[in-house]
Amino acid sequence: MDDRAGVQGTLRTRWAGSAVRAGSGFLVAVAALGAVVAYVVRRQPQRALGVLGVRGPVLFGARSPARQVAITIDDGPTPGLTTALLGVLRAHRARATFFLLGSGVEAHPDLARAVVTGGHEIGNHGWSDRPAGLLSRAALAEDLSRTATTIETATGIRARFMRPGSGWLRPGQLRDVLAGGAEVALGSIAVLDLEVRDVERELAFVLRRVRPGSVIVLHEGRPERAGVVPLLDRLLGELGQQGYECVTLSVLVDGAAPPAVTQNRPPPPRTVPTT
Numbered sequence: 687m688d689d690r691a692g693v694q695g696t697l698r699t700r701w702a703g704s705a706v707r708a709g710s711g712f713l714v715a716v717a718a719l720g721a722v723v724a725y726v727v728r729r730q731p732q733r734a735l736g737v738l739g740v741r742g743p744v745l746f747g748a749r750s751p752a753r754q755v756a757i758t759i760d761d762g763p764t765p766g767l768t769t770a771l772l773g774v775l776r777a778h779r780a781r782a783t784f785f786l787l788g789s790g791v792e793a794h795p796d797l798a799r800a801v802v803t804g805g806h807e808i809g810n811h812g813w814s815d816r817p818a819g820l821l822s823r824a825a826l827a828e829d830l831s832r833t834a835t836t837i838e839t840a841t842g843i844r845a846r847f848m849r850p851g852s853g854w855l856r857p858g859q860l861r862d863v864l865a866g867g868a869e870v871a872l873g874s875i876a877v878l879d880l881e882v883r884d885v886e887r888e889l890a891f892v893l894r895r896v897r898p899g900s901v902i903v904l905h906e907g908r909p910e911r912a913g914v915v916p917l918l919d920r921l922l923g924e925l926g927q928q929g930y931e932c933v934t935l936s937v938l939v940d941g942a943a944p945p946a947v948t949q950n951r952p953p954p955p956r957t958v959p960t961t
């Protein structure tokens with residue numbers, strides 16, 4: 687009690703006037719709330735997104751019977767970065783799912799095709815990564831449909847999964863997306879420092895949480911996010927040592943039975959036998 691009285695006394699001295707004291711108390715409360723929200727988002731993104739209104743049939747992670755995880759990479763394609771990521775994936779014989787932006791695919795259709803021919807899956811991340819939850823229902827539908835068409839024109843693939851920009855949808859938007867036949871995929875482990883300034887720290891963050899069925903969220907999309915390349919390399923090395931197989935989202939969700947390219951058949955001529 688004495689200590690608290692002492693602190694209050696100090697505050698009263700430093701912030702003369704009750705209005706200022708109330709104001710600083712409010713700021714402390716906001717900062718504390720912000721810290722709690724940041725903590726929850728970082729530790730338990732699925733719970734935080736649930737609180738934000740993303741409910742219903744949304745994929746956060748899978749109940750995988752096999753020791754499989756899905757690595758997802760948002761905001762591409764990006765000249766330079768996407769090619770580097772594809773090289774790392776190839777070196778580790780890993781598959782991933784790229785949530786591409788329609789504007790990027792329109793500018794770089796060759797990179798979108800390289801994703802598909804590498805055996806990876808493409809998801810729909812909207813046209814320009816605007817926060818999906820802030821768009822009108824009509825605008826979001828238009829945004830996703832334009833992106834889907836652009837991806838299909840470039841690659842011959844109709845994306846199965848969509849991931850909303852900024853990671854959340856309003857309930858009406860979610861109903862629209864599901865009615866349109868797409869599946870909504872968020873994730874269970876998100877690296878929130880998109881620039882990955884400390885590769886080892888982010889690596890440890892992911893490895894502490896990974897389990898069979900995890901959906902890991904990484905980002906490309908800007909040159910300053912190049913740290914994702916060494917992170918992916920380290921992550922694939924560690925996951926491989928722990929016996930994890932990195933598969934596309936479709937394979938993770940559907941189980942290990944179909945070949946990894948079933949959802950990612952490149953446009954003809956086909957080089958992979960179909961089932």
Ligand SMILES: [Zn+2]
Pocket residue numbers: 760761811815851852
């Ligand atoms: Zn994004």
